Amino acid sequence: MAVANVSSHDVEHHEHEHHDSFITKYIFSTDHKMIGKQFLVTGIFWALIGGFLSIVFRLQLGFPDMNLEFLRPIFGGWIDETGKLDPNFYLALVTMHGTIMVFFVLTAGLSGTFSNFLIPLQIGARDMASGFMNMLSYWFFFLSSVIMFTSLFLEKGPAGGGWVVYPPLSALEQAIPGSGLGMTLWLIAMTCFIASSLLGGINYITTVINLRTKGMSFARLPLTIWSFFLTAIIGLLSFPVLFSAALLLVFDRSFGTSFYLSDIYIGGEALPNTGGSAVLYQHLFWFLGHPEVYIVLLPALGITSEIIATNSRKPIFGYKAMVISMLGITILSFVVWAHHMFVSGMNPFLGSIFMFLTLIIAVPSAVKVFNYLTTLWRGNLRFTPAMLFSIGLVSVFISGGLTGIFLGNSAIDIQLHDTYFVVAHFHLVMGSASFFGLVAGVYHWFPKMFGRMMDEKLGHIHFWITFVGIYMVFFPMHYIGIAGFPRRYYTWTEFSFSDMYTDLNMFVSAAAIITFAGQMIIVFNFFYSMFFGRKASLNPWKSNTLEWTTPLHPQHGNWPGEIPTVYRWPYDYSKPGSKEDFIPQTVPLSATPESNLPHEEKLVNLEKEIIAEEGQILVANESKEES
Amino acid sequence: MYGLLIAIGIVLLLSVLWMVYRIQALISVAKGSSKKIATTSNKVNAILLMVFLIGGCILMFWYSIKEFDNYQLPVASEHGVITDQLFWVTMAVTGFIFVLTHILLFWFGYRYQYDDNKRASYYPDNNKLEVIWTLVPAVVLTVLVFTGWRAWKDITAPAPEDAHVVEIMGYQFAWEIRYPGKDNILGDYDYRLINATNSRGVDFSDKNSFDDFPAQQVVIPKGEPVLFKIRARDVLHSVFAPHMRLKMDAVPGMPTRFWFVPTKTTTEMRAELGDDEFEYEIACTEVCGRGHFSMRRVITVVEPEEYRKWVSEQESFIQRNPDLISDLPSDLKELAEIHINESK
């Protein structure tokens, strides 16, 4: 039945394939592969902008006496007569950096790219369930990008209340100039972004549930797909809450309501608002905010699972445990949000509850790490750039995850909250880990995206600069944080407890500049290899998953003929008895009697029946086409 | 001129790099090395993983030990001693896991680098192992959380009856301090009463406010419980007293609190650190706008006797500015005036 459907689609498909004009092929494309690439290129653009902003404020922190006159052509009046950065603009830079990195790079750039590109290819589908919605998803993201980008150039600057935009600061223009038009545009852009995420997410979920090829049961899904699937579910359940938080904020800002505002005296007048709760916003925000950190993290973990298994030439260890821990993380990620609010003034009893829940979520994270380590154990490791970045991911995930144990302990968090310790924690566990996942994915699937190889040597150099650089930037922040340096400070010299570590901050800033500069290597490698890279072979990494069974340049529809059937899980690497060290998912068990495990022998008969049935359908189709 | 030279230099450097890159790529194609897996480059990367592990560990331990006295802030409150202890116990546990997992990660990377003659072992699962490494972290975490929870419960328990009350109000961009005076009860406030002479919006028709007095510093006694009553006037702020291990958000419309017992006077701390300039400080840790980085207040911890003396010397709001009571109904006004005269 399923097969019949697919093949009729196939026939239709051959008819319209040739009508693609430039616009329908590259711009308003409904082909998931092109949409994935669009997300990727937009994500790279944003990563460069977001990275550049962070360099500017790192200059301020590392070299406070530096004359920033040379930035005047870009920032105009935000650099004052003495060549100093304006403190309000400093906050705006921090805010935009956070928003861009979390949402535009690590959510859209990561999920958007790889969920789109890989879901149909790895589950054996011609395209997403709804190509049109998928296209809309990209264009909403694009619109959101344009609006956010525009806000960077406003006279009063973009939003400046931190990426969490807590009211009342974000609600009152009197409080900070960025809370004027800049904040309005932030809210509009985020609304478009949420629409984009929801359209994408619905599509990913339906596609995974409904369009898996024959034999691709859930238990045979590559872990990448599991992670994209669960990520989409998290997004679908949590983004609407951010939307409602934003909507109430819009009401407070523009229509005089008091959801978040109460008892405020500012700019020489007492505002009429009473009865609102600023803490309410924090609850709503973090109800998205914490799941969001897993939205950016899970796809990266999925991608590395696939890459580590492939390049260790070994099955991923504990496939089931990996799936279960991801499920656990998915569910638990919804019940830990208030650990961001231990000292927000909420009831300390709630703090106790959330402390227990938070530490539960550390367990599945630990299980994943141990499973990665065991996968490497007695493997046969190829250090492709993708593999190196995956190993790097495991490292930063450990480093950042462990500091979560401090922060999740409310008694310890009293001191650490909103210090650089938190900055170190989430940049390692969420920022670096998912960035590494993104980069690893690009190196690994580049041959499938563009039919060419990226340069390995450059990849290696890029990895080592990035890996060492990331640690040089974020590891020292732990010391700074333990010493009590608060976040989002324009300078620390106002206080005697923090009037030190100028050398360490200088070091961090220098490391940040080098690391950022090092990213030009992959940008070059990416665009150069796109046109001039070595031609890729069909399955350059000798991988088992379905995407490598497509032609070098798959057309819209992915497979020219039938969609291949799947007979086994994706991790049959180095199976004892088999000649090659990998057995693709499309190889029937009956074709590999030498390597089948006892329980697989039983499946062979079942499989034979299926193959026979399939043969009949093929014959039937062929006769239909002839007539 | 220099600019031009530098530009030419950069262009030359880039073109040299470019040529090296092309030649390298061509050679590797010619040698067909792109087909082999156990290449030198694979080996080099494996070695680099070990170098990173060893170098990283050395750097980390060297710097952590060398800098210990710098990043370890002296602690000056009773609960701070406990949370610091929790912190360092957690550091020991996580530090051990950190080093162990990284040794495994990089050692496996080095040890199991690709070898054409070998094959990876097919080892897809082991439920016993999974159960072990689910349970062990769960137990360790439970212990850590449980001790943390006990500390948290004590820290957030209601303040003792006799705690000295200090009100700290955040606004853009400073803190205002108010003491309750002899009765140890702060007078009511209402944000609608705020004006140029009454920046805290104190309600002087509440008799409790007659003896309330302002202060430029937070002065508190050593060894006695102190209760900070925290509020904000405009946007969110957060009171952070790093040496007291104290942090609590200041929220407009929702008063918050934090109580603690200071353990060392400023003078004692100065002697201990050998730093005559030392002061306990309050900073703001919730982003609140342009001046967020400069909301400094000093806390002075003194001996209890000195504290009582200091309190008795302070002038209340209405003493400082009798205009504040000019609008009161006559009976209250009389009471207030009696109060002013009494304390003269």
Ligand code: HEM
């Ligand atoms: C595994 C992936 C994790 C990610 C992606 C992640 C991400 C983040 C992020 C983004 C923040 C910053 C919040 C802010 O803006 O202040 C944060 C803070 C926090 N994280 Fe994690 N985290 C992870 C793991 C953990 C773990 C395992 C724990 C605890 C066991 C934890 C506990 C915390 C706590 C308590 C905070 C709040 C700290 C504070 O604001 O003072 N996190 N995390």
Ligand SMILES: [Cu+2]
């Ligand atoms: Cu969280």
Ligand SMILES: [Cu+2]
């Ligand atoms: Cu502040």
